[in-house]
Amino acid sequence: MRCIFEISLEQPEIAKEELKRCLGSRIIRTEGQMVLATCGNKDFARLAYTNRAFEALFSCRNDELEKAIQEYDWQSIYRDDFSVRKARRHGEWLSEEQIASMIWKKLKAPKVKLKGSRTQIVFFFGRRAYCGRLLWENKKEFLMRKAHLRPRLHPSSMHPRLAKACVNLSGVRSGSIIDPFCGSGGILIEAGLMGINITGSDIDSKMIERCRINLLHYGLTNHVLNKASAKEIFGNYDAIVTDLPYGRNTKAIQRKDMKIFFKRSYVCAPVAIVMVASGTHTKELLGKWKVEKRFTYYLHKSLSKTILVLKR
Ligand SMILES: C[S@@+](CC[C@H](N)C(=O)[O-])C[C@H]1O[C@@H](n2cnc3c(N)ncnc32)[C@H](O)[C@@H]1O
Missing domain, CATH: 3.30.2130.30 (VC0802-like)
Incomplete structure (x- = not known):
């Protein structure tokens, strides 16, 4: 049609x-x-x-x-x-x-x-x-899930419309995704509501707790959450969908740790949708990942993000 x-x-x-x-x-x-x-x-x-x-x-x-x-x-x-x-x-x-x-x-x-x-x-x-x-x-129900309308808000959380789009860019329909920098759960909420199996981890235990409360608020009881560094990512998923930490509101990640994350993530999933602050030199970070597409997302005057669609 x-x-x-x-x-x-x-x-x-x-x-x-x-x-x-x-x-x-x-x-x-x-x-x-x-x-x-x-x-x-x-x-x-x-x-x-x-x-x-x-x-x-x-x-x-x-x-x-x-x-x-x-x-x-x-x-x-x-x-x-x-x-x-x-x-x-x-x-x-x-x-x-x-x-x-x-x-x-x-x-x-x-x-x-x-x-x-x-x-x-x-x-x-x-x-x-x-x-x-x-x-x-499009009734834009995702607007009802904006960060400030969730029980546990966090300013670094992604706009639900963008989070939904990032999950879609992964091409995963009903399989599994992991967000190894899950924060308060912006990406996991959208993926979970699409019927995808969701796993999240974050280095900060408070974030994991926020994320758990937010997921339960949307009836997403079937999830796996761990306190862990993204450097230790393991398992097998259909895709990684994540937003790398940046700026004042989150614990930023060291460049050497980013490199380890990209190396380890390569064996965990065939596809990765990764958002990084625009201007991040990604060439030597990505290891074996191939960049299939890249998009620019304007957040505000001093911050744009690059969405990388990575393929194994
Ligand atoms: C930009 S926020 C993620 C926001 C999330 N996508 C959302 O929409 O709610 C980045 C998160 O990365 C976490 N983080 C920072 N360094 C990390 C690391 N080495 N491993 C895992 N998580 C880390 C921070 O605690 C923060 O919660």
């Missing part, structure tokens, strides 16, 4: 990579916020940086839109009631009302419902016009 994804412009590159790794999508075309792609599965709820997903109905030249609307079999996708929206309102194309009236005439017993209709039809305009039927909308 071909889908249209409306991605968040906050992190467009991460959004596209999530589509590939989570849904097995092959991207056909990108125009601003709109991504036209194949869709291997419909696990849309996993996506962090996609706002809406649509079944792609048709695309046409902008100047042939009227003809394409006339020719499309609207009855075949119509359920109960419908609404028409243009994802971008400007442009000299047909108005929403004009399009809705054309579709109305093609339906047997049409009913318009402007909010929450079962058949939400959306038009995107770029070099071409694209039409899609809404399949899924």
Whole structure:
């Protein structure tokens, strides 16, 4: 099936990579916020940086839109009631009302419902016009899990949207991950809620306690937590997903210890998603790990982070 994804412009590159790794999508075309792609599965709820997903109905030249609307079999996708929206309102194309009236005439017993209709039809305009039927909308429940809303907060905790995306970048669907710098559990919470087996460790026993309380708060009773240095990472996992300590709010890690961590982690998992402060010289740290992708994430004026997608 071909889908249209409306991605968040906050992190467009991460959004596209999530589509590939989570849904097995092959991207056909990108125009601003709109991504036209194949869709291997419909696990849309996993996506962090996609706002809406649509079944792609048709695309046409902008100047042939009227003809394409006339020719499309609207009855075949119509359920109960419908609404028409243009994802971008400007442009000299047909108005929403004009399009809705054309579709109305093609339906047997049409009913318009402007909010929450079962058949939400959306038009995107770029070099071409694209039409899609809404399949899924990101309700952004992760916002309810922001660090300050958890029972044990810590300022260094990752934004849940980013944590969710990092888990998705690992490509793990239902296997196991470890976060060896787990802190108060930002990554583990998101992974656990996706049904992934979660293991966390941290050098600081207070952090482990915070993490335990946070995980239990979200009903994640099935977890393994250890007080340990990341230098001692062991075991077998489908991926490592972690955020290396930096700055004033956490115990920073020595460079020589980072090197040991990367060396030991290499035997524990085939994939690692590791966030480091941008500007960290990673070349001689990574050992045998291969950098498959890298993304920049802007945190604030004085701190950006690099997300490394590492492969064995
Ligand atoms: C950036 S925080 C992790 C935040 C976490 N990803 C979250 O979202 O809540 C880094 C954590 O690394 C821990 N840490 C520092 N040095 C460590 C080491 N050598 N081994 C394991 N943990 C370490 C700190 O105690 C801190 O909790």
